[in-house]
Amino acid sequence: xxxxxxxxxxxxxxxxxxxxxxxxxxxxxxxxxxxxxxxxxxxxxxxxxxxxxxxxxxxxxxxxxxxxxxxxxxxxxxxxxxxxxxxxxxxxxxxxxxxxxxxxxxxxxxxxxxxxxxxxxxxxxxxxxxxxxxxxxxxxxxxx
Numbered sequence: 001x002x003x004x005x006x007x008x009x010x011x012x013x014x015x016x017x018x019x020x021x022x023x024x025x026x027x028x029x030x031x032x033x034x035x036x037x038x039x040x041x042x043x044x045x046x047x048x049x050x051x052x053x054x055x056x057x058x059x060x061x062x063x064x065x066x067x068x069x070x071x072x073x074x075x076x077x078x079x080x081x082x083x084x085x086x087x088x089x090x091x092x093x094x095x096x097x098x099x100x101x102x103x104x105x106x107x108x109x110x111x112x113x114x115x116x117x118x119x120x121x122x123x124x125x126x127x128x129x130x131x132x133x134x135x136x137x138x139x140x141x142x143x144x
Contacts, residue, residue, distance in 0.1 A: 002037065004086050010094065012102060012124045014109035018082040022102055022124055024094030036088040040078045042071075042097040059097050062130060064137050072144060075101050079108045099128025103138040113139045 004011045004019040011021045021036065029049055030036070041047040042059040057074045058066040065071035078101070081087050089105075091097035102124050103116040111119045116138050117129045129135050 002084075002086055005033070008034065010088075010124070012120075014082075014105060015111060016109040018079070018105075018109065019086075020078070020082050020102065020105055021086070021088040022094050022098045022128075023088050023090040024098070025090050025092050027094070030088075035086075037085040038078065038081050039088045039090060040074055040101065042089065042091040042101060059091070061092060062096060064133055068137075068141060069144075071101075072104070072141065075104045076108065076143070079105050095125055095127055096130035096134055099125060099130070100134045100138055103129055104141070104143070107138075107143060 004021055006013055006019060008021065010023050011019055013019050036052050039052060039054040041054055041056045044058065044060040046056050048054045055074050055077065057071050078087050078089060089098045089101045099120055103120040106119045107113055107116045117135050120128045129138060
């Protein structure tokens with residue numbers, strides 16, 4: 001089992017102990033210790049990076065995912081993998097879409113839906129989950 005060093009930038013320890021890293025793609029491609037084993041990319045256009053397995057969800061900037069079922073399935077997959085692998089969630093800036101997915105991960109780890117945005121803002125980035133619609137999506141979307 002490998003896991004993230006909790007002191008690395010963007011690494012969040014979920015309430016159940018799993019660690020996930022949030023990253024903005026604009027920060028560049030990670031290498032060495034910073035490379036994930038699996039990445040979930042939340043972008044308007046397909047994205048992948050060489051060196052690790054990844055999954056892409058069509059999710060335009062400042063909006064909601066184009067397919068909620070696909071997004072929830074991908075977030076559940078990332079959550080499951082985070083139990084034994086270095087998983088990262090990434091979008092262009094690492095705040096809105098990534099924050100929304102991180103809040104959903106927090107819900108999967110036991111945080112109530114009404115508290116997930118506040119939790120991710122306290123543990124990841126203060127401005128995570130940027131729009132009102134993203135906040136509503138986090139609170140209202142069933143995790144199936």
